[in-house]
Amino acid sequence: MxxxxxxxxxxxxxxxxxxxxxxxxxxxxxxxVDPRVLAEMLPYFQEKFGNAASRNHPFGWVAEEGVETARERIAKLVGATAKEIIFTSGATESDNLAIKGVAEMYKQKGNHIITAVTEHKAVLDTCKRLEKYGYRVTYLPVQKDGLIDLDDLKRAVDDKTILVTIMAANNEIGVLQPVEEIGKLCRERGVIFHTDATQAVGKVPTDVNKQNIDVMSISAHKMYGPKGVGALYVRRKNPRVQISPIIDGGGHERGMRSGTLNVPGIVGLGKACAIATEExxxxxxxxxxxxxxxxxxxxxxxxxxxxxxxxxxxxxxxxxxxxxxxxxxxxxxxxxxxxxxxxxxxxxxxxxxxxxxxxxxxxxxxxxxxxxxxxxxxxxxxxxxxxxxxxxxxxxxxxxxxxxxxxxxxxxxxxxxxxxxx
Amino acid sequence: MAYSDKVLDHYSNPRNVGSLDKNSEDVGTGLVGAPECGDVMKLQIKVNPQTNVIEDAKFKTFGCGSAIASSSLATEWVKGKTVDEALQIKNTEIVKELSLPPVKIHCSVLAEDAIRAAIHDWKKKQGADKPVAVETGR
Structure with missing residues (x-):
């Protein structure tokens, strides 16, 4: 050779x-990470390093201002209000919080959850765990094109159903589920609708009111933001949705998710959403x-x-x-x-x-x-x-x-x- | 996952790719694996009927890089050996030569199976005058 x-x-x-x-x-x-996102994040590592929960000095206020701007930008991208956005460590945590949080909060009402076989493991494995705790889970099949059949969903809902969790866009095949129709059906039946929109937000138009979404998982690093930060949209009215926390502690994020906020990451997620809204x-x-x-x-x-x-x-x-x-x-x-x-x-x-x-x-x-x-x-x-x-x-x-x-x-x-x- | 240099070399420059006439008396064909499992190997040998020496070997493989490398190496190793010597080739030697990680050991097993299946096919063609018991697979 x-x-x-x-x-x-x-x-x-x-x-x-x-x-x-x-x-x-x-x-x-x-x-x-988009360079414009990184540029907005950088000051929050050093000169604006404060804890957003520090209420009594300017370091805390500056950090909090950064977080609240981000909250508004995320809300704007998905048609929500800022108070409906909860920060998490990413979409896996958001999925866990949504599903376990709803399951616990509404267990008096019922124990049945509906999802689909092509969901991300963060949803499927969370549902599997809930099965061990006595919840009943229906895994809807998909058609050859990857979409669920809305009639299957209609038939699956019963008087014990508390949650439907169907992803907006699939991470492997990119298939978009009929979120608006699923949301409408859930609304009619009085069932909470969660969607894992990790791949969809920032890529395709998303509007929580138009699409009847009650709870929605969002990730930063799939839309040119940093890793390790995500959000959960939780509807506050028509209807008001409540979720139990899975992480207990200082009562951050209105008690739904304790833990000091990842301020630079959150600022980055906000900027990524602002760019997506524009572009x-x-x-x-x-x-x-x-x-x-x-x-x-x-x-x-x-x-x-x-x-x-x-x-x-x-x-x-x-x-x-x-x-x-x-x-x-x-x-x-x-x-x-x-x-x-x-x-x-x-x-x-x-x-x-x-x-x-x-x-x-x-x-x-x-x-x-x-x-x-x-x-x-x-x-x-x-x-x-x-x-x-x-x-x-x-x-x-x-x-x-x-x-x-x-x-x-x-x-x-x-x-x-x-x-x-x- | 990092591949060893030898796997990369066999993948980029596979030895003895091709097919021999499967209907020839002197040719043995082994086809092992299944498409559903993600690995199929076809290994063929051409044997000198006087000396029982494998004079030529060819392969085609559907599978990962390690499967392609294992079968490419197998054709190199069987060439020039008698069929009995070729039957001594063990999958563990292929693992060692190619530095295959544990998850790729099945590729070497499949290559050993392919050698045995090819020899078995050839022996069957030689008829009852050369009966030899051959282990196939595991």
Whole structure:
């Protein structure tokens, strides 16, 4: 083997186009902090370091002012009032607080909770825990496009139902649930409606009144804010919703969430929301344009590529597709200068393929072959073109290596093969 | 997850990719794994009927990088060995050579199974004059 330093052709290509490698295209996992967000946060680490709960000196007042501005900005983005926003450590805590808090507060009224099989684990595992404490949980299936069937929801509600928790946008397939209709149905039946809107807020228009949302989880780091901070919207009137705290202590956040506030983080979340309020219409067009370009440039050049989830009801920056006959982790290895995610078992902690894709009825083989692209604010057209080229060439290479592709080309029906299971 | 240099090398430059004529008398084909499990390996050997030496080996693999590397390595190792020698190859040797982490051990097991399945297929084709009991799988 030659010991010369090799320059890979793709690197030369990227440099020529002014692309910096690696490319980040995993914006459902997390997003970089927007420089404008960081600039607003920085003073709150040093000169404005006060505890927002200190009522008797200016250090506390300055911090509190920062927090209250943030509260208003978040409320404005989602059509709420500032008093309805509670700060948490992130969406996982918000989901826990919403579900456990409602379950405890309304246990005299009933013990039944309704959710869906494609929810985030922060919701599913919280519901599972409540089952151990005597609550009854209905896990609604989803249709092939990833949406729940509203008739299923109607049938599932009974006189013991206290909470419906259905996400606004799915973190893997970007599918948007019919939140407004779900909220309307819950309102009619007098059931509290919580939505995990981690992926939706700041990306698609969200209005808690128009959409009949009672409780809503929000995260900062999915919308160009910092990690470790989130919020929970809790409706104060029509109807007033109450939740029991899960963290006890100094009685912060009107007793719903004790603990000294993460002031810089909260300021960052507020700024991220202010930017989203201003820029969402333009940004979602930009993201959808890039996403459609990526889809066309991949699916137009490769056969047997399948879209996972509804195309119509989807986050603008999401593309989730399966490349038949190619295993996801090996594909990620081949495009190692691009950061994306796979539903392959090999990339998950549990060694199970994506439960979300399985819930859509996608076979395990295609779930193993799935890639999630999360396009974000800072991606460019040149990056999209580069990613599409690398994906197409890597899939083609791996298919040449794939016995399944060879068999399929020979006309073998892979479903009819009796596979020797390990 | 970081891959060892050897896994990366086999993934980027897989050895002996391709197919042999599965209908040939001298060729044994092993197809192991299942698409639902995320791993399928096809390993083929061409055996000299006089010497029982494996003169050629080819593979195709659907699976993660470690699965591709394990089967690529397996083809390198079986070439030049007699079938009986090839049957001595253990998955643990593949694990060691490629520095596979515990979650990837099943890739090496599958590669060992593929070698055995290919040899089993070849022996079956040789008919009753060369009966040898072969363990397949675990």
């Amino acid at each position: 030659s010991t010369d330093v090799k320059t890979f052709p793709q690197e030369q290509e990227a440099v020529a186009k002014g692309i910096k490698l690696p490319i980040y295209m995993d914006n459902h996992a997390t997003t970089p 969402m219409p333009r940004e979602s067009c930009h993201l959808a344009g890039l996403r459609n370009r990526l889809k066309d440039r991949i699916m137009g050049r490769l056969d047997e590529v399948y879209l996972n989830g509804s195309w119509e009801h989807r986050l603008p920056g999401n593309l989730n597709i399966s490349f038949a006959y190619v295993e996801g982790e090996s594909l990620l290895m081949g495009i190692n200068d691009i950061a994306v995610s796979s539903g392959s078992a090999c990339t998950s902690a549990t060694l199970e393929p994506s439960y979300v894709l399985k819930a859509l009825g996608t076979g395990d083989d295609l779930a193993h072959s799935s890639i999630r692209f999360g396009i974000g604010r800072f991606n460019t057209e040149a990056e999209v073109d580069y990613v599409a080229d690398r994906v197409v060439e890597t899939v083609a290479r791996l298919r040449e290596l794939s016995p399944l592709y060879e068999m399929a080309k020979e006309g073998v029906d892979l479903k009819s093969v009796k596979w020797a299971a390990e």
